[in-house]
Amino acid sequence: MKFEVTILGSSSATPVYNRNPTAQVLNINERLYLIDCGEGTQLQMIRFDVKVSRIDHIFISHLHGDHYFGLVGLLSSLHLNGRTKPIKIFGPAPLKEIIDVQFKHSETNLHYPIEFYPTNPDVSEVILDNQDVVVETIPLDHRIACTGFLFKQKKRLRKLIKEKVLALDIPLENYALLKKGAPYTAPDGTVYKNTDLTVDSDRPKCYAFCSDTIYNEQYFEQISHVDMLYHEATFLHNLLDRANKTHHTTAWQAAQVASQTQAKSLLIGHFSARYKSLNELLDEARNVFPNTELALEGYTYEVGIDFV
């Protein structure tokens, strides 16, 4: 049950110091989900060996360019590389117009369908529910309509204890029931408890993506007890006024969010161009919430891991 995030971009507003604008890829049970798609995201995927063809779902938080300027280029490359399977895009309603107008003027008829799902910035909604995950929007508080995304991995079936199942020569057709927790009755009438033949599957995990937003408790309840919180931390707390004015969060505040919502781990990102070194941001957050790490490009973080 893999659940990990690879950071493709961690810069806010403009690219600097080799930091790209926001983009990250979740791998949940070997399916890839792209969150935000700043300019250069497809180049970052090449650089870090993330197969863009494996992405079937793209989530865009809001329409500031540092969160989506790489989207149409990525969609265009998928087309040029022969994709035919559909792609689902979740994002603010006007994103559809932005995509359409560009493909119209390039006279491109995509070889694959885009299924576009507009997000509602005002209320949390379930926007995806498949065999692996349920995804909810998280209404955030930014200068323009913006939602975060909460990924709740689904509980999987129990796992067979292979050697026991084979030793008892249990027929294949019983496997499905066993995985669901049923006992097994052998031909001689012996009843075996399910817990002797199976083990529980891993605990499913939760990942919350919160960017961009001012510190606002309205979304705290929804993200309580996540295994990993990605939260923007654009500024150090000595620039709180600037953070408030631009509807962003400080590193100290991001750590407060993690602490108050009892997150297991915190990743901070969306760093202002003013910080060449990120050490102070990390230190500031860790003083409040020790299990914090910087979202560094090219790195993959297991959801819920202990960083320290």
Next chain:
Amino acid sequence: MKFEVTILGSSSATPVYNRNPTAQVLNINERLYLIDCGEGTQLQMIRFDVKVSRIDHIFISHLHGDHYFGLVGLLSSLHLNGRTKPIKIFGPAPLKEIIDVQFKHSETNLHYPIEFYPTNPDVSEVILDNQDVVVETIPLDHRIACTGFLFKQKKRLRKLIKEKVLALDIPLENYALLKKGAPYTAPDGTVYKNTDLTVDSDRPKCYAFCSDTIYNEQYFEQISHVDMLYHEATFLHNLLDRANKTHHTTAWQAAQVASQTQAKSLLIGHFSARYKSLNELLDEARNVFPNTELALEGYTYEVGIDFV
């Protein structure tokens, strides 16, 4: 009289092998002109230390994304970095809508004006005429409306021979006339020929940017005798059918263009993703037109230089 081109991107269609989509910067007499702006162009400028703030003119050939997907990100960064001086953009008319729709939905009111000049793909027109250069569009033959750009550097005034001018103690107010070629009459009545006091300025040069296009003689006359021709060379000539179908040029054909129009030098670019190594493209072109070089990212080429 500097006249040189720095390549920021040389890939066609999709970025691969660390090759970025089309973008290049001309430096003409220390003013920078950006031609095309594929995704990641602003990142390439950071990488190669090209100051984006020095660019006041942007030329977009056509609306395939590999030639403009980096534009709105670049314009956005100029805004965020506090630019106030206007920027002139020359490109296909619908580009205005593509820019406007994105700034509308990000609720961005740019701090600087964009002066947009739509190009006409059907006839050559002078689109810029300033103290340094005249720029004409070159109607090309691609799948969608597309123009190249011909940059004709202007002849500068004659240059004073400083030591002679100082030795004769010629008053400052005579300098302007001297630079224009007038003789100088000293207070004692002696007349000095202009050619004894000044030298001619450097020969002005011409640079033609031709991408994307099928091989078509319609634009040959306009670009005859340029000092440097940048021409797309997407494929090797063994893929001529593919080139014709997609309205692109082969390396052999690009060299034919240079040869028939009597260019002084040829830069080839817009390489297909199928070529990891570019040696064969270069060899093919040089067999026809020896003074050819690959347009390699990060490299700066003096217009009209002898490559070999």
